[in-house]
Amino acid sequence: MVINSILNPIAIKIGALQIRWYGIFIATAVLLAVWLSLREARRQKLNEDLLYDLILWSIPLAIISARIYYVVFQWSYYQHHLGEIVAIWDGGIAIYGALLGGGIFIFYFCRRHQLSIWQIFDIAAPTVIMAQGIGRWGNFMNQEAYGAITSRNFLQRLQLPSWLIQQMEISGFYRQPTFLYESMWDLTGFVLLMVMRHSNQLFKRGEVFLAYVMWYSFGRFFVEGMRTDSLMWGSLRVSQGLSVLLFIGALALICWRRRQQPTLNWYWPSKLKE
Template identity: 75%
Template sequence: MFAIAALNPIAISFGPFNVRWYGIIIATAVLLAVWLAMREVHRQGLNEDLVYNLILGAIPIAIVSARLYYVVFRWNYYASHPGEIIAIWDGGIAIYGALLGAGLFIWWFCRRHQMSLWQVFDIAAPTVVMAQGIGRWGNFMNQEAYGAITSHSFLAHLHLPAVIMQQMLIDGAYRQPTFLYESLWDLLGFVLLLTMRHSNHLFKRGEIFLTYVMWYAYGRFFTEGMRTDSLMLGPLRVSQVLSVVLCVGALVVLIYRRRADQNLQWYDVENAKGDN
């Protein structure tokens, strides 16, 4: 048995400038998500120019907030290495930071332009979780977001392709492919949410988004517990704490809306326009 080199995280080099697979994969996931979301926007008859403006504002805010979130919880390191704060191409973004930043912007934008917030969230939710699932493969290329030390036999028992097992050989030891567990969970969530969105009179406006929050937070709680590079707040893993808050909070909101507002619109595939 012989060792196989890890995959090169750099896709293209132009002199001193490197284009990393991490950035290519993330960008591809975002573009695919935007394309799929805009198809649904068109189907539901929303103002496409207005939604494009929303997207053009939400994406950079998501990137900045994702990086700030990561830097804040790694401040002991970045305080001594301030020049690396902007080095987003090397990895180091937090999806929860992106979701919180973009979510606040979408809330503000919808209020300002009198758009249905729940409708926008329902359109975005399936494509966002799909992008998250694809984006985890950027972590794969960077050999990050992995779990504890394991054995080659354990990975082989999972029937993983050789390329994944070789990439999980990090610092002389095989690692749990937690990036893969989360990617598969996210892509399964994408299928679930699309199925919900195409089911007549089973779900009410906003419940696709709330299901997304619960689905992602539930899965992230467990994958985060397996990782060795978690952002910490004292003895607590930040993402696990936030996952519990979001999962429980989304469930409470879903139940409350069902009980408190009998006029909530059922999701209708043929007539998807919603209220606030």
Template identity: 70%
Template sequence: MFSILALNPVAIHLGPIAVHWYGIFIAAAVLIAVYLSMKEAKRQHLNEDILYDMILWAIPIAIISARIYYVVFQWGYYQHHLDEIVQIWDGGIAIYGALIGAGLFIWWFCFKHHLSVWQILDIAAPTVIMAQGIGRWGNFMNQEAFGAVTSLHFLQHLHLPSLIINQMFISGAYRQPTFLYESLWDLSGFALLMIMRHAPQFFKRGEIFLSYVMWYSFGRFFTEGMRTDSLMLFGGIRVSQLLSIVLFVVALIVLIYRRKNDQLVWYYNI
């Protein structure tokens, strides 16, 4: 018999502190991303101490930026619930906010320490999209980032395990698992970038990052269009869809423009 039982978003209680699955997935994703990035940085003979210093600042800046981004576009709610602004364990962080905040900090940090920002971004890009794919399972545990109403038959037709189907029963109806679609898209992008990263004469410096931007923004445009909890602008425009279009076009233009520069270094030879 099919059971409709949502998973508990709280993993464990440590005294008065509730440890949420959302935080566990995010923390695990970040740790794996840092580990893989540092392995690649070591292969490229970069100063590990400087990079650890950058990471220790970039992570909290990314989290704060992600929350600020979300709160700004949901200010109609949070202006009346100021005490909830810091409650990120209940969800409500926007990955685009994290990428913007961390990206600006990394640019400044590289400028200050005379590092190649393109090289650093190339190292980080595959692991960032991997972390995004893992992080979506935090949304799964919180029953958020879901799509429109669908049927049990449709979900079963996707050959999803009952665990996911049960969790997609939200507010009295089954929902499209858009968190899953985006997670699979992100993890596929991670696999492709990791496989092709060291292919001879394939990527030039900076192009791994630009490819990541195009891959992620392309997929995000479509998954965002399926969601029912999007951050909105005036006229019913979805913030993330608009930003996805802008990022994809800009990254493509930059990639084409830089390809005309014969002085670019092949990534494989770094």
């Protein structure tokens, strides 16, 4: 069956109130991430009150950081449309901005409340990449985060459903579904990290998070190279450059910590098994 119209990005409309699918996907992703993170935190017997405080502050700050990051690299447009800077419901948040802003706050919060920074990052990492994978479907509904012009036949050969193919017809041309490539990469990373992090003495403390950084940045580098709406800094795709730095930095940090700090605790030592 061929669908002849694009999907409506507005899920619910009550008078002037509009709730977009973009927001629903983002909210769903965040709620699932929080739930899974809290489950893991309980297994490690962390202070739940402090964790709720951390979550209540870090999520809105991460969203604000994601928007600021996007606006900065699109300032040539937003300097002439200042009123649209707050229109986050129309899309336009950058995950690297969220990670940087949220990460800085978590670092500050953990230092202030004497929590293990690496432990918190390890707990959050798999759920964050899951949220990223789900959130990409908000881009799909908004018809953004797409790639170069392609053909309908190519999309059909990928065995994609007709409703997805039709949504990838943008301005009269079919586009590469780069949102889908990244979503599948992210969700695969989520499954792998969830399965592997409780393996006996596989990850040292902090390495679940560093493995997440390496997995995500590796995939993002290649997907970003296929996109046609990348944030640019001159001729450089910002996310590609940052992906390279993060991948190398995470790998180097794992090697350095293993060599220089051989007594680091395991993320999941045998004694924690239930």
